[in-house]
Amino acid sequence: MKPKIEEILDILLREVKRGKSIEDCLKDYPEYVDELEPLLRLATSLQDLPKPEPRQEAVVATLRNVKDAVVEKTQKKIKFSLRKIFRLQPAVIRAVAAVVLVVVLGWTTVTLSAHSLPEDVLYPVKRLTERIQYILTITPEGKAELHIVFAHKRTDEFAQSFEEGEEMNRPLLNAMLNEAQSALKYSESLPEERVKQLVEKIMTCNHHQREILEKIKPLACSSDSPIIDEAINLCAQRHRCIEYTLNPELYREQPSSTCWDQCCDWK
Amino acid sequence: MKRNPSLLLKKEIGDDEVAKIIEGAKHDDAEALERLAEYVYPRIFSYIYYRVHHTEDAEDLTSEVIVKMIKALKKQHGHFHAWMYKIASNALIDFYRKRAVRSEISLSEMTRAIPDTSVNFSKQILLRKNLKPALAALTEEQRQVIILKFIQEHENEEIAKIMGKSIGAVKLLQFRALKSLRKYFERKGYETKD
Numbered sequence: 245m246k247p248k249i250e251e252i253l254d255i256l257l258r259e260v261k262r263g264k265s266i267e268d269c270l271k272d273y274p275e276y277v278d279e280l281e282p283l284l285r286l287a288t289s290l291q292d293l294p295k296p297e298p299r300q301e302a303v304v305a306t307l308r309n310v311k312d313a314v315v316e317k318t319q320k321k322i323k324f325s326l327r328k329i330f331r332l333q334p335a336v337i338r339a340v341a342a343v344v345l346v347v348v349l350g351w352t353t354v355t356l357s358a359h360s361l362p363e364d365v366l367y368p369v370k371r372l373t374e375r376i377q378y379i380l381t382i383t384p385e386g387k388a389e390l391h392i393v394f395a396h397k398r399t400d401e402f403a404q405s406f407e408e409g410e411e412m413n414r415p416l417l418n419a420m421l422n423e424a425q426s427a428l429k430y431s432e433s434l435p436e437e438r439v440k441q442l443v444e445k446i447m448t449c450n451h452h453q454r455e456i457l458e459k460i461k462p463l464a465c466s467s468d469s470p471i472i473d474e475a476i477n478l479c480a481q482r483h484r485c486i487e488y489t490l491n492p493e494l495y496r497e498q499p500s501s502t503c504w505d506q507c508c509d510w511k
Numbered sequence: 512m513k514r515n516p517s518l519l520l521k522k523e524i525g526d527d528e529v530a531k532i533i534e535g536a537k538h539d540d541a542e543a544l545e546r547l548a549e550y551v552y553p554r555i556f557s558y559i560y561y562r563v564h565h566t567e568d569a570e571d572l573t574s575e576v577i578v579k580m581i582k583a584l585k586k587q588h589g590h591f592h593a594w595m596y597k598i599a600s601n602a603l604i605d606f607y608r609k610r611a612v613r614s615e616i617s618l619s620e621m622t623r624a625i626p627d628t629s630v631n632f633s634k635q636i637l638l639r640k641n642l643k644p645a646l647a648a649l650t651e652e653q654r655q656v657i658i659l660k661f662i663q664e665h666e667n668e669e670i671a672k673i674m675g676k677s678i679g680a681v682k683l684l685q686f687r688a689l690k691s692l693r694k695y696f697e698r699k700g701y702e703t704k705d
Contacts, residue, residue, distance in 0.1 A: 250686035290661035296560040302570035
């Protein structure tokens, strides 16, 4: 079957492109010379046309537009990601919000409880916070320091509680004296150079407690007076023990009550 | 007119490398996107150049088409060049719609560029400016075949994919387009024989 003219043209175009002359190509198809020769010449002329080229500045401007489009695309992507987090994953948002809420509420409660007294609602929170703080403190020195801090706090609470109610709070009295006693016990396990610094702090605390007790004594009811006297006496004994620990050379002989175990317990 | 060496070099890129560039660009790789823009620029420009009257319009449209391509790249599937020329064709349709300029009007405008003499002007065909009005006289499909085959030098198989036609149909269009062009030049007094 004879090929169609468009097929022949296509074959000849390929041959011309490969470098064969138009005349040589047409030798195989003499019956089509008149029709195909001008078409092949036209096609060759078209292929020889110089390619249109844009101006350099137009190309540069386009590349700049492309960069802008890429930046815009990236920004949209980031925006979409954020939207995705906030819209498509409410569980994550709820979890984060819950954690933040718990932290904020916890921090607020602890802050508000710092100045509470035993009769206040938040006082257990204050004691619990102190307990956690104490558990998280590992070194004996740190624990001793905390006992001193707690002793001061209980002493202030004892004084404030008395001012507000004009009644002696016995548990607070026990707590303030026992905290000081615990600090003294912890100091025994410390190196000698650290003992002196710590004992000085205990002495200041003991002095503060004795002052508070002496202020309260004349205002307290008669039934509480013996207990307050007893507490003042204990503070005095502790003072002597501490002084002997700090300056043993001032004493000709050791006072009868210089041992913590024998004379400093508050029961 | 300054030549842009980086664009000319891109013509030497092989099909595998082009595929890699396209893949990188789809994953928002900045360098691949820039290389893709450099690769497609001369192709889109020459595709549009013969369909508009002013070079500036061709440059603006090329820029517009490339930015559209970059933005829609993730959605691209199938034959890349077919997709690229489809965007370019749509941009041209919008261009003429916006300006309310029909191809017949642009043809009449462009025809004026050719001197109406009967001198043997075989070399005149080599002048690019004379090709524009001649192409404007063709049907859209004939014009597309001439540009893709003889200006951009695509193979028949690729032209068939771009135009969504069979290879046989492309060969027939090619024959008819060349015949129409020849008739046009004869009418205008140009001789295609040396």
